[in-house]
Amino acid sequence: MFKIRSLVSALMLAGSVSVASAWEALPAKAPEPADNPSSEAKIELGKILYHDPRLSSTGTLSCASCHNTMLGGEDNRANSIGVHDQTGGRSSPTVWNAAFSKVQFWDGRAASLEDQAAGPVTNPIEMGMKSWDDVVARLKAIEGYQGLFEKAFGKDSISKDNATKAIATYERTLITPNSPYDKYVNGDESALTAQQISGMQKFQEIGCTSCHSGPAFNGEGAFQKFPINSNGYFEAQYHFKKDKGVAEVSKNAADEHMWKVPTLRNIALTAPYFHNGSVKTLDSAVTLMAKLQLGKDLSKEEVADIVAFLNALTGEFPKQTMPVLPGTPGTTLN
Amino acid sequence: MFKIRSLVSALMLAGSVSVASAWEALPAKAPEPADNPSSEAKIELGKILYHDPRLSSTGTLSCASCHNTMLGGEDNRANSIGVHDQTGGRSSPTVWNAAFSKVQFWDGRAASLEDQAAGPVTNPIEMGMKSWDDVVARLKAIEGYQGLFEKAFGKDSISKDNATKAIATYERTLITPNSPYDKYVNGDESALTAQQISGMQKFQEIGCTSCHSGPAFNGEGAFQKFPINSNGYFEAQYHFKKDKGVAEVSKNAADEHMWKVPTLRNIALTAPYFHNGSVKTLDSAVTLMAKLQLGKDLSKEEVADIVAFLNALTGEFPKQTMPVLPGTPGTTLN
Numbered sequence: 001m002f003k004i005r006s007l008v009s010a011l012m013l014a015g016s017v018s019v020a021s022a023w024e025a026l027p028a029k030a031p032e033p034a035d036n037p038s039s040e041a042k043i044e045l046g047k048i049l050y051h052d053p054r055l056s057s058t059g060t061l062s063c064a065s066c067h068n069t070m071l072g073g074e075d076n077r078a079n080s081i082g083v084h085d086q087t088g089g090r091s092s093p094t095v096w097n098a099a100f101s102k103v104q105f106w107d108g109r110a111a112s113l114e115d116q117a118a119g120p121v122t123n124p125i126e127m128g129m130k131s132w133d134d135v136v137a138r139l140k141a142i143e144g145y146q147g148l149f150e151k152a153f154g155k156d157s158i159s160k161d162n163a164t165k166a167i168a169t170y171e172r173t174l175i176t177p178n179s180p181y182d183k184y185v186n187g188d189e190s191a192l193t194a195q196q197i198s199g200m201q202k203f204q205e206i207g208c209t210s211c212h213s214g215p216a217f218n219g220e221g222a223f224q225k226f227p228i229n230s231n232g233y234f235e236a237q238y239h240f241k242k243d244k245g246v247a248e249v250s251k252n253a254a255d256e257h258m259w260k261v262p263t264l265r266n267i268a269l270t271a272p273y274f275h276n277g278s279v280k281t282l283d284s285a286v287t288l289m290a291k292l293q294l295g296k297d298l299s300k301e302e303v304a305d306i307v308a309f310l311n312a313l314t315g316e317f318p319k320q321t322m323p324v325l326p327g328t329p330g331t332t333l334n
Numbered sequence: 335m336f337k338i339r340s341l342v343s344a345l346m347l348a349g350s351v352s353v354a355s356a357w358e359a360l361p362a363k364a365p366e367p368a369d370n371p372s373s374e375a376k377i378e379l380g381k382i383l384y385h386d387p388r389l390s391s392t393g394t395l396s397c398a399s400c401h402n403t404m405l406g407g408e409d410n411r412a413n414s415i416g417v418h419d420q421t422g423g424r425s426s427p428t429v430w431n432a433a434f435s436k437v438q439f440w441d442g443r444a445a446s447l448e449d450q451a452a453g454p455v456t457n458p459i460e461m462g463m464k465s466w467d468d469v470v471a472r473l474k475a476i477e478g479y480q481g482l483f484e485k486a487f488g489k490d491s492i493s494k495d496n497a498t499k500a501i502a503t504y505e506r507t508l509i510t511p512n513s514p515y516d517k518y519v520n521g522d523e524s525a526l527t528a529q530q531i532s533g534m535q536k537f538q539e540i541g542c543t544s545c546h547s548g549p550a551f552n553g554e555g556a557f558q559k560f561p562i563n564s565n566g567y568f569e570a571q572y573h574f575k576k577d578k579g580v581a582e583v584s585k586n587a588a589d590e591h592m593w594k595v596p597t598l599r600n601i602a603l604t605a606p607y608f609h610n611g612s613v614k615t616l617d618s619a620v621t622l623m624a625k626l627q628l629g630k631d632l633s634k635e636e637v638a639d640i641v642a643f644l645n646a647l648t649g650e651f652p653k654q655t656m657p658v659l660p661g662t663p664g665t666t667l668n
Contacts, residue, residue: 085419268663282664330616
């Protein structure tokens with residue numbers, strides 16, 4: 001395992017914590033690394049880079065193609081489509097509130113948003129650029145980027161390091177506050193329906209919070225085994241174990257089927273579910289999680305209550321100005 | 335021919351018109367059809383539909399994928415990439431200022447923006463939906479669209495007709511005013527450089543304005559033959575005549591190689607050039623147009639002057655708020 005197994009254990013022991021202290025509203029700001037403090041210029045550059053399809057080999061896919069900032073932060077597909085109609089085995093995680101996780105990618109192999117941002121651009125089945133040297137050459141060929149990088153990082157600063165820093169800085173602004181849940185936690189008792197409150201209690205009672213903890217319901221970057229309980233019937237349907245998760249990277253048998261705990265913020269908007277996107281509805285996802293992780297058979301009513309609660313985790317999407325991407329007057333890079 | 339041949343002829347006779355009356359700034363508003371007056375609710379709905387990838391079979395391509403509202407209104411590719419990595423033979427025209435043309439598509443087969451909007455969605459090599467019935471069923475399955483259509487068109491109004499009306503209404507707002515050219519025409523003599531003014535004069539003198547006339551430099555929806563002059567050397571390189579233009583639709587020999595006159599607004603941002611996107615730079619495009627349409631061999635200096643002028647047609651892109659697309663809580667359509 002990479003890290004933070006201890007956090008999971010700590011949270012598993014936290015059953016006795018009172019409701020008042022266990023439930024937390026989403027912070028208005030995300031934590032940022034010491035070597036990449038936020039600035040308006042970085043956010044603006046990052047937003048532009050994030051939406052620029054020229055970061056893909058075909059000039060057709062930007063970060064936003066699979067992590068759509070106009071939707072729930074992903075593409076509602078089981079697997080995203082990369083350049084030349086290629087698909088991988090995992091479902092795009094949402095970019096909204098990703099800043100509240102200490103690790104990125106389903107297998108947590110990136111320790112920061114900066115590290116994560118570097119990945120898809122040169123992944124041959126995603127954005128398909130041959131190398132970051134090629135990406136940097138492309139950015140340098142787009143005149144307007146010189147000034148944008150200069151404002152954010154100083155003179156002659158177009159580089160992989162700064163591009164990913166800018167993208168990460170922008171992503172730290174992608175926070176969805178004021179969900180009904182947040183309003184409730186902040187004292188507005190009318191913000192949740194009776195069913196949602198019942199679902200919230202059930203969610204804690206059966207043990208969902210042992211992993212889906214913290215303000216983003218993601219264990220803040222914890223890892224967990226999935227599925228914990230073997231179930232041949234479900235496995236035949238959903239093939240959860242085909243992908244070994246963390247072990248695919250670490251090659252360590254102890255990491256087999258270990259996964260980053262995904263956020264439940266806006267979970268209603270990010271179907272289909274699980275690392276391989278094999279489960280189409282939130283109802284099924286809740287049923288499966290209870291059975292496979294907690295050994296519980298939930299009644300239809302219990303599932304409906306928990307799903308009602310999870311719908312209360314849909315937040316407000318901040319108003320964003322659409323970026324105007326710098327052009328290449330008189331010619332094209334594609 | 336569909337229409338407006340007479341306009342082309344009229345403009346060809348207009349050589350004696352004084353500069354003052356021939357050069358026009360871009361209007362702040364586009365004309366709109368009597369049966370689809372603009373409203374804020376239609377613009378908002380149209381913007382959302384325009385950016386919604388669920389209007390494609392794979393859930394990955396929206397109108398904006400090929401007609402990018404963050405760039406020059408297209409994708410800077412010779413040919414766009416549709417669902418399943420398919421490409422057609424024509425280059426995406428820009429959506430910016432398209433409202434100032436009386437016909438749409440390279441072959442002008444759509445008589446309005448409304449008609450145009452209906453096309454790509456069900457084109458099997460573009461957005462790939464099987465039928466507009468399927469599109470409407472999909473829109474009806476996205477809860478938030480009910481209210482958005484209701485605001486724009488009244489109760490239970492989700493239909494192909496209204497979806498394309500909303501998209502067209504949004505497109506009529508995609509206007510880029512205040513280019514250096516516009517400022518110059520409006521009296522600011524410092525808005526153009528000496529080279530740009532020289533290019534502007536050359537542009538008129540050699541006859542470019544005989545087709546590229548009107549405020550959008552598009553003959554307002556005129557048709558013209560391209561190439562007029564046969565040139566085996568260029569044809570071998572660029573294959574302009576492989577596509578028969580209007581005749582591909584009308585099956586009329588008289589329409590062979592007739593094309594809608596494209597706008598020159600923001601032309602610097604929409605490389606590569608011509609109906610098949612075969613020409614990578616604006617310099618080459620100007621050289622070729624002079625030779626093939628006007629029988630003129632331009633000097634390098636003349637080309638540079640005209641290109642400088644064409645760069646002065648790049649306007650201001652309006653600030654837009656990024657739309658928030660309605661979700662399908664708890665499930666997915668893809």
